Amino acid sequence: MDGIDPSMKSVGINYPYVRRRKKLPDPVEKEKGVSLWSMIKDNIGKDLTKVCLPVYFNEPLSSLQKCFEDLEYSYLIDRAYEWGKRGDSLMRILSVAAFAVSGYASTDGRSCKPFNPLLGETYEADYPDKGLRFFSEKVSHHPMVVACHCEGNGWRFWADSNLKSKFWGRSIQLDPVGVLTLEFDDGEVFQWSKVTTSIYNLILGKLYCDHYGTMRIQGNREYSCKLKFKEQSIIDRNPHQVQGVIQDRSGRTVATLFGKWDESMHYVMGDCFGKGKGSENFSEAHLLWKRSKPPKFPTRYNFTSFAITLNELTPGLKEKLPPTDSRLRPDQRCLENGEYERANAEKLRLEQRQRQVSQPNPSHPL
Ligand SMILES: CC(C)CCC[C@@H](C)[C@H]1CC[C@H]2[C@@H]3CC=C4C[C@@H](O)CC[C@]4(C)[C@H]3CC[C@]12C
Numbered sequence: 001m002d003g004i005d006p007s008m009k010s011v012g013i014n015y016p017y018v019r020r021r022k023k024l025p026d027p028v029e030k031e032k033g034v035s036l037w038s039m040i041k042d043n044i045g046k047d048l049t050k051v052c053l054p055v056y057f058n059e060p061l062s063s064l065q066k067c068f069e070d071l072e073y074s075y076l077i078d079r080a081y082e083w084g085k086r087g088d089s090l091m092r093i094l095s096v097a098a099f100a101v102s103g104y105a106s107t108d109g110r111s112c113k114p115f116n117p118l119l120g121e122t123y124e125a126d127y128p129d130k131g132l133r134f135f136s137e138k139v140s141h142h143p144m145v146v147a148c149h150c151e152g153n154g155w156r157f158w159a160d161s162n163l164k165s166k167f168w169g170r171s172i173q174l175d176p177v178g179v180l181t182l183e184f185d186d187g188e189v190f191q192w193s194k195v196t197t198s199i200y201n202l203i204l205g206k207l208y209c210d211h212y213g214t215m216r217i218q219g220n221r222e223y224s225c226k227l228k229f230k231e232q233s234i235i236d237r238n239p240h241q242v243q244g245v246i247q248d249r250s251g252r253t254v255a256t257l258f259g260k261w262d263e264s265m266h267y268v269m270g271d272c273f274g275k276g277k278g279s280e281n282f283s284e285a286h287l288l289w290k291r292s293k294p295p296k297f298p299t300r301y302n303f304t305s306f307a308i309t310l311n312e313l314t315p316g317l318k319e320k321l322p323p324t325d326s327r328l329r330p331d332q333r334c335l336e337n338g339e340y341e342r343a344n345a346e347k348l349r350l351e352q353r354q355r356q357v358s359q360p361n362p363s364h365p366l
Contacts, residue, residue: 013078013153018129020309023297024060027338031056031300037203045167052351055343059112059301060336062326064123064136065310066114067148067161070103072306074130074152076289081154081184089188090255093223093246094267096182096190097257098288101227101242104211104261105291107197108240109302111207115332116144118354123326125310141354145178154185161194172199192217195229210239211261222248229261243273257288264290311336 034056061069080095117123117138125134136148143162150157159180166173176194183189195213212231218224227244242265244257256272259265266285295305313327321327331350334343 013075013082013131015129015131018127020129021312022295022305022308024299024303024308025337027300029338029340031338031340036207040202053113055331055335055340055347057113058115058332058335058347059110059303060115060311060332061303061307062115062117062121062123062329062332063144063146064117064121064138064148064326067136067146067159068123068125068134068150068310069106069304069307071130071132071134071150071157072106072292072304073099073102073289074132074150076102077155077157077182078131078153081152084184084186084188085154089222090246092184092188093190093217093219093225094255094257094288097217097225097227097244097246098265099182100180100192100215100217101259101261101265102289102291105263106304106307107209107211108262110209112301115326115329117146117326118350120324121326121329122322122324124321155182157182170201170203172202174198187220189220190217215244223254225257227257245271245273258282258285259289262291264288 039053076095076099080092083091119138119141122137131153132150134150136146139145139147145160145162147160159178161176161178164175164177174197179191179193181191192215195211195215197209197211199209201207210232212229215227223246225244225246227242230241232239240260240262242259242261245253246255247253253271253274255267255269257265257267265288267288268285295308311327331343331346334346
């Protein structure tokens with residue numbers, strides 16, 4: 001417990017070092033190729049979340065754990081808190097905006113489905129190395145709703161999420177419904193919603209996702225922020241672009257943001273995208289956020305280093321967890337270990353039981 005998280009040096013918060021795993025277990029079995037299209041064609045018109053796919057299309061994380069993935073760059077909220085405390089509310093909202101974008105970085109290169117949690121399933125994470133305590137739970141099955149809550153140093157973050165999905169043949173469009181709230185100890189509150197995510201190449205080619213639409217970050221003090229996630233066009237030479245502005249109460253643009261959700265975000269003071277303005281002052285751009293390096297041991301799921309740690313189960317932790325925790329799901333655990341046959345059998349068993357029980361017992365959903 002003596003290391004320093006390098007990302008925090010600039011605001012002077014020294015978090016303790018916690019030893020976490022750097023790789024997933026080596027797979028027990030060899031994987032077989034199964035075509036996604038062969039599975040989808042029998043399910044056209046159905047909701048992506050309701051299609052029963054074999055476990056080969058899953059990643060060993062539940063949707064509850066994926067909510068925590070969005071907090072990988074929580075140091076941006078710590079920074080936002082510190083800036084606000086020093087009276088710099090513009091730097092505060094810029095850091096919050098960078099945080100809202102940073103949550104998308106981990107979706108780059110991912111093509112597996114998270115496990116759909118059972119009703120009453122939970123996930124809790126204690127990360128003193130990031131100054132975080134996190135909790136999430138599946139609170140409704142139809143519609144599927146996940147609620148989460150997170151406490152950091154000087155702030156709290158909570159959200160509920162539900163996805164509306166549309167199947168377009170070769171792609172699936174996911175529209176998140178729900179509000180994300182960030183409240184600082186000094187009473188400043190920010191709220192925003194997530195943009196549309198689409199998954200392409202369900203039939204042919206490499207599966208990938210893109211995020212597009214407008215995100216409005218509403219504050220309860222001077223500033224609010226509008227971020228545009230540009231929709232990728234065919235053979236786009238500059239995909240994943242995000243541009244935005246910070247406006248004061250009178251609607252005047254005080255700062256401009258630009259970057260890519262899978263790379264970095266920068267800001268410049270003033271209005272760069274306004275009428276008659278060129279991009280000449282982009283040379284005075286300041287870095288807000290940069291994505292971390294990929295892990296030393298890549299996984300077949302394209303996990304980030306942070307994602308690799310989320311399903312770790314040490315003997316000490318197992319003792320403390322409630323029986324509803326995602327880390328205890330046998331099918332997900334088998335997949336993580338590369339025991340695909342057993343994972344499939346366990347997944348079928350759990351899903352059948354979930355369907356049979358009209359009133360599941362939340363203390364023993366697994
Ligand atoms: C048909 C199957 C095999 C395809 C799997 C597609 C993968 C890429 C999909 C399945 C579920 C998807 C996630 C579902 C929900 C969200 C929340 C949203 O606010 C950001 C994107 C994110 C995190 C999606 C990213 C892409 C995703 C992981």
